[in-house]
Amino acid sequence: xxxxxxxxNLSAVFRQVFSQPSLDIQDDMTAAxxxxxxxxxxxxxxxxxxxxxxxxxxxxxVMVLKTVGDLVRxxxxxxxx
Amino acid sequence: MLFTSAxxxxxxxxxxxxxxxxxxxxxxxxxLAASYAFYGVWSMPYLLLLAGATLVAYGTARLIDAxxxxxxxxxxxxxxxxxxxxxxxxxxxxxxxxxLAFAAGSEHAASVFSRIVMPLGISYYTFKLLSYVLDVxxxxxxxxxxxxxxxxxxxxxxxxxxxxxxxxxDFLSQIKRPIVNDPDAITSGLRLMLFGxxxxxxxxxxxxxxxxxxFAEPHVYSSWAVLVASYxxxxxxxxxxxxxxxxxxxxxxxxxxxxxxxxxxxxxxPNMQALWRRWHMTLTRWLADYVFLPLRMxxxxxxxxxxxxxxxxxxxxxxxxxAASWTFLAFGLLHAVYMCVSVFTLPRRDAxxxxxxxxxxxxxxxxxxxxxxxxxxxxxxxxxxSLSHAGTVIVSILAFRTSGLGAPGSLALAVSxxxxxxxxxxxxxxxxxxxxxHAMPIVPRWCLYYACLFAIMIFDQQDSTGFIYVKF
Numbered sequence: 311x312x313x314x315x316x317x318x319n320l321s322a323v324f325r326q327v328f329s330q331p332s333l334d335i336q337d338d339m340t341a342a343x344x345x346x347x348x349x350x351x352x353x354x355x356x357x358x359x360x361x362x363x364x365x366x367x368x369x370x371x372v373m374v375l376k377t378v379g380d381l382v383r384x385x386x387x388x389x390x391x
Numbered sequence: 392m393l394f395t396s397a398x399x400x401x402x403x404x405x406x407x408x409x410x411x412x413x414x415x416x417x418x419x420x421x422x423l424a425a426s427y428a429f430y431g432v433w434s435m436p437y438l439l440l441l442a443g444a445t446l447v448a449y450g451t452a453r454l455i456d457a458x459x460x461x462x463x464x465x466x467x468x469x470x471x472x473x474x475x476x477x478x479x480x481x482x483x484x485x486x487x488x489x490x491l492a493f494a495a496g497s498e499h500a501a502s503v504f505s506r507i508v509m510p511l512g513i514s515y516y517t518f519k520l521l522s523y524v525l526d527v528x529x530x531x532x533x534x535x536x537x538x539x540x541x542x543x544x545x546x547x548x549x550x551x552x553x554x555x556x557x558x559x560x561d562f563l564s565q566i567k568r569p570i571v572n573d574p575d576a577i578t579s580g581l582r583l584m585l586f587g588x589x590x591x592x593x594x595x596x597x598x599x600x601x602x603x604x605x606f607a608e609p610h611v612y613s614s615w616a617v618l619v620a621s622y623x624x625x626x627x628x629x630x631x632x633x634x635x636x637x638x639x640x641x642x643x644x645x646x647x648x649x650x651x652x653x654x655x656x657x658x659x660x661p662n663m664q665a666l667w668r669r670w671h672m673t674l675t676r677w678l679a680d681y682v683f684l685p686l687r688m689x690x691x692x693x694x695x696x697x698x699x700x701x702x703x704x705x706x707x708x709x710x711x712x713x714a715a716s717w718t719f720l721a722f723g724l725l726h727a728v729y730m731c732v733s734v735f736t737l738p739r740r741d742a743x744x745x746x747x748x749x750x751x752x753x754x755x756x757x758x759x760x761x762x763x764x765x766x767x768x769x770x771x772x773x774x775x776x777s778l779s780h781a782g783t784v785i786v787s788i789l790a791f792r793t794s795g796l797g798a799p800g801s802l803a804l805a806v807s808x809x810x811x812x813x814x815x816x817x818x819x820x821x822x823x824x825x826x827x828x829h830a831m832p833i834v835p836r837w838c839l840y841y842a843c844l845f846a847i848m849i850f851d852q853q854d855s856t857g858f859i860y861v862k863f
Contacts, residue, residue, distance in 0.1 A: 329738075348664075348668075349679040349680075349684055349687075350664070350687075350698070350734060352684065353684065353687040353688055353691050354691075356688070356691065357691040357692070360691075367688075369529075369684075369685045369688045369689070370528075370529050370530065372684075372688060373529040373531065373680075373684070373685075374529055374530050374531055
């Protein structure tokens with residue numbers, strides 16, 4: 311899957327998890343930019359992404375994520391492998 | 392050496408002077424020498440323990456970096472983490488280990504464990520070292536090659552007694568940066584230290600007799616007096632710990648290191664999640680990153696039950712981080728219950744109040760009050776010597792006893808000191824407030840400093856405040 315295909319699906323997951331219908335994701339977005347994105351919702355988000363894209367992340371992969379852009383690249387890598 | 396001793400001020404002045412003389416690239420050597428002197432004055436054998444733990448973390452990270460396979464990296468990580476955790480457990484939980492050894496019939500081991508004195512700051516520096524090793528393993532940062540630079544990270548004397556638990560990447564990047572002598576940073580650091588001493592010696596000091604006398608014999612006081620003492624302990628702990636933190640951050644700032652904040656007006660938090668994000672923030676974040684998140688990841692397919700398990704383990708860890716006792720276990724479990732109820736009901740509560748905006752206005756007032764009450768109940772467990780002692784305190788409050796002694800100590804003075812502390816916190820939390828303080832003319836500004844100093848000299852209750860968080 312390419313970045314352009316990932317982003318609309320990823321946006322949908324973000325909107326659902328954070329209950330914000332108008333939320334638009336950006337590459338440089340961090341947890342600080344999204345109200346409600348804390349350590350509790352972080353893993354809920356990760357699990358929802360895994361379900362949506364049919365991939366599995368390791369703890370180590372999740373721990374190094376800093377921005378939404380990192381997340382997009384990780385999904386890209388996972389869906390290609 | 393404590394922050395209130397004359398030796399500390401001599402060491403700080405000598406360190407500032409030495410830092411300004413040496414080449415900027417050698418500043419870390421001066422800071423390391425000062426930090427080891429600070430610790431070594433208290434105990435040379437435990438300084439060796441600190442140096443040993445530092446070498447373990449340094450070596451582990453280098454091994455992880457040099458490993459060629461994931462298995463090698465994992466072995467190095469497990470070995471390093473186990474050594475650090477075992478050392479922490481042996482020294483911090485020696486009392487528990489002595490009881491276990493005695494119960495198992497090994498009197499010799501019991502006697503060895505019972506003679507161990509807990510090294511100052513071991514919880515803080517071990518947590519720093521663990522996070523460093525894990526960050527290198529997860530690829531968040533590279534292993535530090537310069538041992539002198541790295542050794543300063545766990546030993547940095549402003550932070551070693553009671554935190555903040557700063558992350559390695561943040562600390563090391565500041566140490567490697569060329570130092571800029573910034574007079575504003577020094578002024579701001581001194582100001583923060585002064586406020587820290589005020590909180591510890593005046594606010595916590597005035598509250599301590601109220602708490603100590605009432606908690607010693609709760610049954611002889613009226614219910615109102617015991618309730619007042621429970622509130623007093625919440626503010627005593629807050630003033631003591633946030634005061635220590637202010638001194639640590641202020642001292643660090645003077646030496647060119649900016650530390651992360653540890654408190655942010657916790658008692659204005661509208662729910663327990665928010666309160667924990669504002670109280671002992673660096674420990675909460677540490678546990679969130681290295682205990683809660685990995686556990687939650689491992690249990691992510693368990694749904695709500697997985698969240699409840701991860702929360703419970705996290706809060707038991709917070710409780711037992713303080714000490715291995717039934718009261719701290721109960722403190723952790725109670726907060727796990729608070730947190731689970733709060734987390735699972737918050738979306739519904741938010742939806743309810745969104746439908747009734749008139750009620751939402753009232754919620755802004757009562758939500759922090761209810762959260763504070765729940766926090767106060769848990770702090771009784773924190774303060775009590777045993778579960779039965781905590782039970783006696785709670786029963787004394789719920790007995791609605793009008794007879795008995797009133798609140799001891801200078802209650803009006805203590806309340807005034809708490810009010811001053813909270814007003815300053817309120818100003819500190821607002822950029823505009825800080826600008827007004829900085830722009831204040833020199834005469835009223837120095838009047839404030841002197842008022843603070845005189846308050847410390849007049850009301851200093853040296854014997855009744857025990858630097859509560861240093862013992863953890």
